[in-house]
Amino acid sequence: MVNVLFSAGVYRHIAVFHIPYIKLLQEKGYDVYVASTEDYGNSKEKLEQLNVKCIDIPYNRNPLSIDNYIAYKGITELFKRIKFDIIHVHSPVAAFLVRGARKYVPNGKMIYTAHGFHFFKGAPLKNWLFYFPLELINVKNTDVLITINSEDTETAKKLGFPEYKVVHINGVGVDIDIDSFSEEAKRSLKQALKISEEKCIITYVAEFNNNKNHMFLLRNWKKIKEQAPNAVLLLAGLGPNVKMYKNYIEQEELADIQFLGYRDDMDNILQISDVITLLSFREGLPKSIMEGMAHNLPCVVTNTRGLRDLVDHYYNGFVIEQGDDLQLIKSFVTLINNPVLRQQMGSKSREKIKNFSYDAVIKEYRKVYDQK
Structure with a gap:
């Protein structure tokens, strides 16, 4: 059995943006897990209704929060318990922690979708000083970096990603087959x-x-x-x-x-x-x-x-x-x-x-x- 893990800061991110890709993998017969935390709404419940196995990990948007130390421990325990063949991470903090635990899944394919780097043209200097090094550390732990806009594709080169690791995709997709509203x-x-x-x-x-x-x-x-x-x-x-x-x-x-x-x-x-x-x-x-x-x-x-x-x-x-x-x-x-x-x-x-x-x-x- 092929096991796939999606991870992001909140379940809502996965439920809003990535369900079509979860279904794609389930159609191939893969077991899909999501490691995240709930903020508001019923996103976790929606995912579970799709036979997704949800695992609570207490990510915090503040990178310096003690919650993220606990989250890292939770991720490492998860990797020791379950062998994942594909890990697809999203959002800066979750992506940093999960890729930081790469040694526990040496044979798993690590994919990171950058939904907009926190360092960009015009960003505050503190963003470059903090988030740029975090991404730099994890270049070696990333098998595929998906960028969704042209500026981030160029930024990936500054981070030192080899060209073969970077894939530009036009976002998470949008439904254009719209039922007409009378x-x-x-x-x-x-x-x-x-x-x-x-x-x-x-x-x-x-x-x-x-x-x-x-x-x-x-x-x-x-x-x-x-x-x-x-x-x-x-x-x-x-x-x-x-x-x-x-x-x-x-x-x-x-x-x-x-x-x-x-x-x-x-x-x-x-x-x-x-x-x-x-x-x-x-x-x-x-x-x-x-x-x-x-x-x-x-x-x-x-x-x-x-x-x-x-x-x-x-x-x-x-x-x-x-x-x-x-x-x-x-x-x-x-x-x-x-x-x-x-x-x-x-x-x-x-x-x-x-x-x-x-x-x-x-x-x-x-x-x-x-x-x-």
């Missing part, structure tokens, strides 16, 4: 959200944390509404900054903003949306933008690694500089007030995202898993 169903969903038909819906899908940079849009929302009064902003996700953003919106008396929380019907939300946005400081290759593109949506994004791999300025959206309030306002107002331009850019989004589809990407993952 006009009646769209109207019903809008009514449930209390959004009238003439409104232009901007959707922002991201965890509420500092990196996702919601405040860039919120602080400019009043000026956007002055020039485009039919704009509505839907914020989907959970995270530590929710209360802070809600307080800001209330204090500034910002109108037409809704917090959707966690939704398992994002396909439907995107089908009633007119624009997709993400203004992060750091990204790998964001699935939310990919899904928006699959739904024929124009994009407004920051000039950030991963985002600029998906969006070409004034082709399928707008790529704006961090902190440029005037450019941000102009980009949104232009799209909100011009439905023809939205349609043209949305069509180009749909065409471009075909190279990032599950069908295209899963072929590349199959090659990585099958390679001896």
